[in-house]
Amino acid sequence: MKSSTKSSSILALSGGIGGAKLALGLTHVMRSEKLMIVGNIGDDFEHYGLQISPDLDTLMYTLSGKADSEKGWGLADESWVFMQALEKLGGDTWFQLGDTDLATHLERTRRLREGESLSAITVDFCRRFGIESSIIPVSNDPVPTIVKTPEGDLAFQDYFVREGCKPTVTGFRFQGADEAEPNPELLETLRNPLLQAVVICPSNPFLSIDPILAFPAVREALRNCHAPVIAVSPIIDGDAVKGPTAKIFDQLGYPVCATAVANHYRDFIDGFILDIQDSALVSQINKMGISVELANTLMTDLNVKTELARSVLDFSERCAKRNLSL
Amino acid sequence: MKSSTKSSSILALSGGIGGAKLALGLTHVMRSEKLMIVGNIGDDFEHYGLQISPDLDTLMYTLSGKADSEKGWGLADESWVFMQALEKLGGDTWFQLGDTDLATHLERTRRLREGESLSAITVDFCRRFGIESSIIPVSNDPVPTIVKTPEGDLAFQDYFVREGCKPTVTGFRFQGADEAEPNPELLETLRNPLLQAVVICPSNPFLSIDPILAFPAVREALRNCHAPVIAVSPIIDGDAVKGPTAKIFDQLGYPVCATAVANHYRDFIDGFILDIQDSALVSQINKMGISVELANTLMTDLNVKTELARSVLDFSERCAKRNLSL
Numbered sequence: 001m002k003s004s005t006k007s008s009s010i011l012a013l014s015g016g017i018g019g020a021k022l023a024l025g026l027t028h029v030m031r032s033e034k035l036m037i038v039g040n041i042g043d044d045f046e047h048y049g050l051q052i053s054p055d056l057d058t059l060m061y062t063l064s065g066k067a068d069s070e071k072g073w074g075l076a077d078e079s080w081v082f083m084q085a086l087e088k089l090g091g092d093t094w095f096q097l098g099d100t101d102l103a104t105h106l107e108r109t110r111r112l113r114e115g116e117s118l119s120a121i122t123v124d125f126c127r128r129f130g131i132e133s134s135i136i137p138v139s140n141d142p143v144p145t146i147v148k149t150p151e152g153d154l155a156f157q158d159y160f161v162r163e164g165c166k167p168t169v170t171g172f173r174f175q176g177a178d179e180a181e182p183n184p185e186l187l188e189t190l191r192n193p194l195l196q197a198v199v200i201c202p203s204n205p206f207l208s209i210d211p212i213l214a215f216p217a218v219r220e221a222l223r224n225c226h227a228p229v230i231a232v233s234p235i236i237d238g239d240a241v242k243g244p245t246a247k248i249f250d251q252l253g254y255p256v257c258a259t260a261v262a263n264h265y266r267d268f269i270d271g272f273i274l275d276i277q278d279s280a281l282v283s284q285i286n287k288m289g290i291s292v293e294l295a296n297t298l299m300t301d302l303n304v305k306t307e308l309a310r311s312v313l314d315f316s317e318r319c320a321k322r323n324l325s326l
Numbered sequence: 327m328k329s330s331t332k333s334s335s336i337l338a339l340s341g342g343i344g345g346a347k348l349a350l351g352l353t354h355v356m357r358s359e360k361l362m363i364v365g366n367i368g369d370d371f372e373h374y375g376l377q378i379s380p381d382l383d384t385l386m387y388t389l390s391g392k393a394d395s396e397k398g399w400g401l402a403d404e405s406w407v408f409m410q411a412l413e414k415l416g417g418d419t420w421f422q423l424g425d426t427d428l429a430t431h432l433e434r435t436r437r438l439r440e441g442e443s444l445s446a447i448t449v450d451f452c453r454r455f456g457i458e459s460s461i462i463p464v465s466n467d468p469v470p471t472i473v474k475t476p477e478g479d480l481a482f483q484d485y486f487v488r489e490g491c492k493p494t495v496t497g498f499r500f501q502g503a504d505e506a507e508p509n510p511e512l513l514e515t516l517r518n519p520l521l522q523a524v525v526i527c528p529s530n531p532f533l534s535i536d537p538i539l540a541f542p543a544v545r546e547a548l549r550n551c552h553a554p555v556i557a558v559s560p561i562i563d564g565d566a567v568k569g570p571t572a573k574i575f576d577q578l579g580y581p582v583c584a585t586a587v588a589n590h591y592r593d594f595i596d597g598f599i600l601d602i603q604d605s606a607l608v609s610q611i612n613k614m615g616i617s618v619e620l621a622n623t624l625m626t627d628l629n630v631k632t633e634l635a636r637s638v639l640d641f642s643e644r645c646a647k648r649n650l651s652l
Contacts (some may be wrong), residue, residue, distance in 0.1 A: 048432050049375050049439065082404045084431030090452055091436070102413030106374050110417070113375065130417055320514045 009034040009196040010313070011227075013190050015208020016043070017072040017242060018234055018299075019201030022312070023133070025305030026199070027063060029313060032132035037063075038186055040203070041118070041137045042174055042211030045157045047095050048106040051112050054157075056122055056137060057104055057255035065128035073243060075100050082122030094162045097211065104256030116207060135186075138212045140181035145211050146173045152213045156207075165244040169251045172206055174214035182215040190221040200224065200231035202297060204245045205264045206252070222268040228319035229269045230312055233258040236275040236297060259284050266290060271319040273297065273312060291319055335360040335522040336639070337515050337553075341534020342369070342381045343398040343568060344560055344625075345527030346388035348638070349459070351631030353389060355639060358458035363389075364512050367444070367463045368471030368500055368537030371483045373421050376431040377438050380483075381534065382448055382463060390455035398568055401426050407556070419486045431544070445509060460511075464538045467506035471537050472499045482533075489598040491570035495577045498532055500508055503538035508541040516547040523642035524548065526557035528623060530571045531590045532578070548594040554645035555595045556638055559584040562601040562624060585610050592616060599623065599638060617645055 008032060010021050014037050021039050040055045054073065061067035061075055068076045078098035087093050097105065111121045117140040125134050126150055141273070147159040148171040159167060189195055203209055213219050222229055235258045240246040246256045254260040262272045263283045271291040273300065274281055282292045295311040336356060338349050341348070349363050366381045380399065387393035387401055394402045404424035413419050424433065437447045452461050473485040474497040485493060505540050515521055529535055539545050548555055554563040561584045566572040572582045580586040588598045588611045597617040599605055601624065608618045621637040622630055 048436050079405065079407045079425070081425035082408065082428050082432075085426040088431060089429055089433045090453060091429065091433040099405070099407035100411040102408050103415055103417065106408075106416045107417040110374050188342065198329060260558060 009194055010036070010199060010316075011186075011195060011197070012037045012201055013054070013183070013203075013209055013212050014038065014059060014201040014321050015040045015203030016058040017062075019055075019203040019208065020059045020067070021230060021299040021305050022201045022309060023059060024062050024302070025299065025307075025309030026179040026312070027133055028302070028306040029309045030230055030260075033134075035133040036099065036185070036189055037133060037135045038138050038183070038212060039122075039135055040208045040211050041139060041143060041258065042207070042214075043156055043160070044142060044144065045155060047157070048092070048097075049109070050097075051109045052095075052105050053108065053118070053122075053137070056118075056135060057101070060104075060122075060129055060131065061127060062127075063133060063135070066129070073100050079312070095157065100238065115286070119185070136185055138186060138215065138218065139180045139182050141176065143177045143180045143211065143214065145207065146175055148172065160207075160244075165247065166212050169248050171252065172210065174211050176213075178216065179215035180215065180217050187217060187221050190218075190225050195225070195227040196320070198225055198229040199312055199316070200229065200265060200269065202232040202234035202241075204234060204240070204243060204248070205261055206248055207245075209265075211258050219268065221270050226323075228271055228314050228316045228323060229265075230271040230273065231261065231265045231269045232273040232297060232308070233261050233275060233278070235278075236263055237277040241298060257281070260290060262290055264303045270323065273308075273315060291315075291322065335520055336362070336525060336642075337512075337521060337523070338363045338525040338527055339383060339529075339535055340364065340381070340527040341366045341529030342384040343388075345381075345529040345534065346385045346393070347631050348635060349385060349526045350388050350628070351625065351633075351635030352638070353459055354533050354628070354632040355635045356379045359460075361459040361514055362511075363459060364464050364509070364538060365448075365461055366534045366537050367465060367469060368533070368540075369482055369486070370468060370470065370476075371481060373483070374418070374423075375435070376423075376428075377435045378421075378431050379434065379444070379448075379463070381602070382444075382461060383427070384429075385461050386448075386451060386455055389452075389457045389461070392455070394613065398456035399548075400424050409541050422561070423530050427475060432623060439460060442513040445511070456543040462509050462511055462513060464541065464544065465508050466505045467502065469503045469537065469540065469565040470501050471504045471533065472501055474498065474525065481582040486533075486570075495574050498536065500537050504542065506541065513543060513547050516544075516551050519552065521551070521648070523553050523639070524551055524555040525638055525642070526555065526591060526595065528560040528567075530560060530566070530569060530574070531587055532574055533571075535591075545594065551594070552560065552598055552649075554642045554649060555591075556597040556599065556645065557587065557591045557595045558599040558623060558634070558638065559587050559601060559604070561587055561604075567624060583607070588616055596649065597639060597641055599634075617648065 043054045068074045118137045145156040147154040149167040249256045266288045273293045291314040299305045369380045416556045471482040473480040475493040575582045592614045602620045619641040625631045
């Protein structure tokens, strides 16, 4: 496996849909092979004996232009013959498995069982999908997200899909993060003098980014990173674009506000990209010692994704110069 | 699970395609719920982490009218979206897995992992497929067929599908048959005074029926069975209808001839159904102390299947009367 560490100049931390959109935008404003995307594996789980990595798949399907952008998960033009047959057999149908998507899960599972690492498999899948950027899991060890609720702990997909995010969330834990080994490529990239910026994608901070930050060495490397670390707000005008983000902020006692996101990342970010609708929040965030840039962050089409990606790169360059001049 | 033992009056021993055809015929000439079919599990194997039972599936698909009768395996109107995606991912494509068929394998595997027996799962699948007859695996323990070749042992599906039956066969063994427990329902049925006949379907004697006979208690129960045991020849005019049967006879040093089949079963059969083209063999087989009936055994359509099934039932009644009069 060729190491992409030396050539990566932008490192993006991403969950599923929102993060994948920005990552796609980035591939349109830079050389794709210079982009490394670290995918959340907290959503990963075993279902029907299959090792499923929803966020890695969303990244892979999005960057290869095959994602179902309407639904926000799975593949466009997917067929559901398997699922219909499974239902007739009385199988578990709470987690949708499309016919094409199934091949990803079965082949990944087979290769994991044969001893290949999740990283190596993902590299190979990306090559087969024609993706020039690197997508890497934050770790080759499983570190599943556990959702704490008043009724007890829930496995992430039980909370997210089976229960449709209905249970009240009191917190999260990332099982085994303290002992798990973060992906060495990630740590090397964060130390690499050629790294130009780290981008925290507009994914759910608790569900998608915290599972990456849960590795003490990753958090430490972000704090010590010479390159500017820029976060893009997933909250626009007091609401989230998609999913349970706003509800979770509320349940955890945080204001549903971009400021809370900036505050969540404040110990390691240099810059924060706020939606243009949230210009009133600039000074609050500046007071945390964080530079702020306004941009249209509602990525409704490829143009907006590309423009936002360009803003991220421009902003990170300015942050880098500011760091140098300090 | 309701026991069907008390009500079964015909017990059929069957492999895949040929046996399933006769079983389907039987359901047209008797009350379906009085038919119990014992399926070969020597072909069963694990592939992609899935527990696959090809002969049980062929029986299930055939009796529910869903089988692909052209191909002789799998489902009619099957789609192959998964398989095409798997090929693009560089997966193992030597064993074809249709989208609908996959649901059978995944759901069976899930339920086996949860501790259900293969029998119980098969009963439930049959109910969901609307099948009134009982299909039971010869055992709930795995007893895989191993193909002996001059180059060493091969797992059955490696020989049959992956290598396309090309290696020379020097013998077979049925791994663990001595220690495995035969299905209690099968043994009870063979002892049941209401049992009217046992039918050895026109399946490959070595590949499909021997894995059932490999259980010492099953062979013993067949020898002691009060009801007539009738075998239907899978060899017509010195050739087999389908598959590698003729080649295997030859490689094992047997003449490719219905007489060899009768001889193979001679220690427990009372009657043998020969194809009308093989009338010249009647006296040879009679000399083994086996009654012979001639019939059209080339089951090209449902009419022939039904007529053959009727011949089997009529012949078994005559054999039963003869036994009583002895």
